[in-house]
Structures are given as structure tokens and as C-alpha cells.
Amino acid sequence: MMQLIEINNLQKSFGKFQALKDVSFTVAPGEVVGFIGPNGAGKSTTIRTILGILQKDAGSVKVFGKDAWQDSIEIHKRLSYVPGDVALWGNLTGGEIIDLFMKLHGGADFKKRDDLIKKFELDPRKKAKSYSKGNRQKVGLIAALSVDSDLYILDEPTSGLDPLMEAVFQDEVEKIKNAGKSILLSSHILSEVERLADKVVIIREGKIVETGTLQELRHLTRSTLTLVAKGDVGELAKLNGVYDFQQKGQEVRFAIDNKSLNNILAAVAKLNVEKFEVVPPTLEDLFIRHYEG
Known part of the structure; x- marks a missing residue:
């Protein structure tokens, strides 16, 4: 069975600093993988390499069987991504930005969009420059969850959300999981990973130090x-x-x-x-x- 994400011996340096030393793991179809580690461990660098935003120094990164750097445009047609700090266009409203993201992706579900706006208690009429960090995250999450993707890459997606909104997010991710979609979830909220993940990958100082199902790791x-x-x-x-x-x-x-x-x-x-x-x-x-x- 082809892995949706397959990373082998990934290495990445910034000048003399080696951010990723030897990263290898996979995400299978229908699998939720929790990607955990403290700030600076290499989570976001790994994710940006998967997305084709950064070019690797060595190793291989494949998504849907394609090269993450060379085939990034094709890959992005089938995935949704939410970063830990969503940047928005200040003079557009939240609703306009959500619709733009959905249109760029394709496969939009406007009924689901309206439902998520209500659940996340977002006012879509306000301009993005007036939004708090939490509301900016809501815009990114609503846009990502309102389209049909094969793979969802979520990098600290609940950063800035209050506990009530975190619970809403977890419920929505559980629905995606039950629909057989694959998710790579990077989070510092361990209870969130524990509830949602089938497999956990722990990264430390640019190296994978543990990987396996929760049952195996226990x-x-x-x-x-x-x-x-x-x-x-x-x-x-x-x-x-x-x-x-x-x-x-x-x-x-x-x-x-x-x-x-x-x-x-x-x-x-x-x-x-x-x-x-x-x-x-x-x-x-x-x-x-x-x-x-």
C-alpha cells in the first residue's frame, strides 16, 4: 500500500545549523499521525519541506508518491494546510478570505463552511486586521476543513484558541478521521494528540527519537x-x-x-x-x- 507521506533520511541545514539530521517516518492512507516535540525540535521545518516550501539538503520526501519539491503544485491540489500562525489580508473580511481559499482549492462545501463559522463563533463580516490571533486561526481552520482533501497537514492549528474552541476543532478532526482521511497533526497539546492520533512520531533536536502506535509506546x-x-x-x-x-x-x-x-x-x-x-x-x-x- 502506497504511503501518503513517505520521508526517508531527510536532512536540512540553515547555514551551520542543522535543523533536521535524519528524519524518517510515514503517514498511511486513513491514518492520523501526531507529530510532537518542543519548539525548535524541527516540526515546522519538516512540515515546510513536505509542503515544498523548503528544499531538502538530502534524503527524500514524497507525498502521494510524488516529489514534494518538484511536484508541489500537483500535491497541493489534494491537501489542506493550517499553519500555527495564519497570516491574512488585512483589508478583506474573514468571510471573503475563507471563500478565496476555498475557491483556490476547489471542492468547496459551502454548507459545511456556514456550519463551521457558527461552531467556531467567527464573525465573517469583520476585516481581518481587526482579528485576534485566535480569530485568524479560525479563518484558516474553517477554510481548510470546508474543502474535501485527501491529506490534512495541521501545524499547531489550535494556537491562540480557547479551550472551548479547541474542543470544537477536535470534534471536527475526529469527523475527518472517521471519513478515512489522513492527517499529520503537529501539536504541543499532548491530550489533543492522544485523543486523535493512531500513531505518534516524537522529534528531538532534528532527529526522530520514537515512533509507533500509542499502544506500542505505552x-x-x-x-x-x-x-x-x-x-x-x-x-x-x-x-x-x-x-x-x-x-x-x-x-x-x-x-x-x-x-x-x-x-x-x-x-x-x-x-x-x-x-x-x-x-x-x-x-x-x-x-x-x-x-x-
Whole structure:
């Protein structure tokens, strides 16, 4: 099956600074890929190379099987893109800009446009120069989501939006996902990625440090177990696979390796348990693991 995005050994430098050192990952048809990393890690540089805005120094970048730089015009006919800071024409209204973007792309759904304007609570009659950053983002999102594309590239798309509007965005992306469309979502809001993504790609200092499904990546981090029981709960600290053991009276909390879970459960079963709670590792746990220190 052909990948919609296929990046192999991508490298890009700006003068002496090497922004991308060796980036490789794919986005399959119908897949939502969360692309995460802190500011300066190389997310936007990678995305601009995918879009054909920047030319690579080495490696290969293909979108729909075509070269991202040489075939960018053809590629753009089939994708929608929202940057983290949408720049608009100040003397045009928000509605005029949305319609212009939709006309340039083709495949416009004006009923969906009107529905999104209402959901995002945008006044399309105001001139763009009067818009806040959040409202500029809304214009970009409404335009991108109101056309039919095979691939949606969203680079920090909710930057400047309040939590209510973030929830609206997530609902709309979920609809696109359910329709079988592919999405590359770059975001610093880890809960957003966790809710929407099928696969996560973590970039650090221009290199991909982890990639896989959330289920696969969760095997690399530890769950947290909280337990209240009668008996010698302190003995649990001696078990293999138990870390960061904390005890307060008969309540204990500790991290566990998933591979040791059966042995720990066997030991817990011998106690008179009053409370038992296991919290699986979050995407934030995985992210912090790669960036602390």
C-alpha cells in the first residue's frame, strides 16, 4: 500500500545549523499521525519541506508518491494546510478570505463552511486586521476543513484558541478521521494528540527519537498503581518491577513495569484490598521521558 507521506533520511541545514539530521517516518492512507516535540525540535521545518516550501539538503520526501519539491503544485491540489500562525489580508473580511481559499482549492462545501463559522463563533463580516490571533486561526481552520482533501497537514492549528474552541476543532478532526482521511497533526497539546492520533512520531533536536502506535509506546513507560489494603503492604516494595514506592499508612503508590504486572497482582491478591487503581502511562509521560535531562 502506497504511503501518503513517505520521508526517508531527510536532512536540512540553515547555514551551520542543522535543523533536521535524519528524519524518517510515514503517514498511511486513513491514518492520523501526531507529530510532537518542543519548539525548535524541527516540526515546522519538516512540515515546510513536505509542503515544498523548503528544499531538502538530502534524503527524500514524497507525498502521494510524488516529489514534494518538484511536484508541489500537483500535491497541493489534494491537501489542506493550517499553519500555527495564519497570516491574512488585512483589508478583506474573514468571510471573503475563507471563500478565496476555498475557491483556490476547489471542492468547496459551502454548507459545511456556514456550519463551521457558527461552531467556531467567527464573525465573517469583520476585516481581518481587526482579528485576534485566535480569530485568524479560525479563518484558516474553517477554510481548510470546508474543502474535501485527501491529506490534512495541521501545524499547531489550535494556537491562540480557547479551550472551548479547541474542543470544537477536535470534534471536527475526529469527523475527518472517521471519513478515512489522513492527517499529520503537529501539536504541543499532548491530550489533543492522544485523543486523535493512531500513531505518534516524537522529534528531538532534528532527529526522530520514537515512533509507533500509542499502544506500542505505552509499553515503554510505566503504569502507576495506587493501593489501600490490610496487611503488610510494605512488602510490595521488594517485588521486581516496582519503582518509586511511596507509603502513607495502609495506602501505597508505586510505578510498575507492565511486564511485571502478573507477579505484582499475585502478591496483591494475598492482601485484603480496599482500593485498587491502575493508571496507564500517558503520552505526556512518554514525552517527558525523552526530554528530561
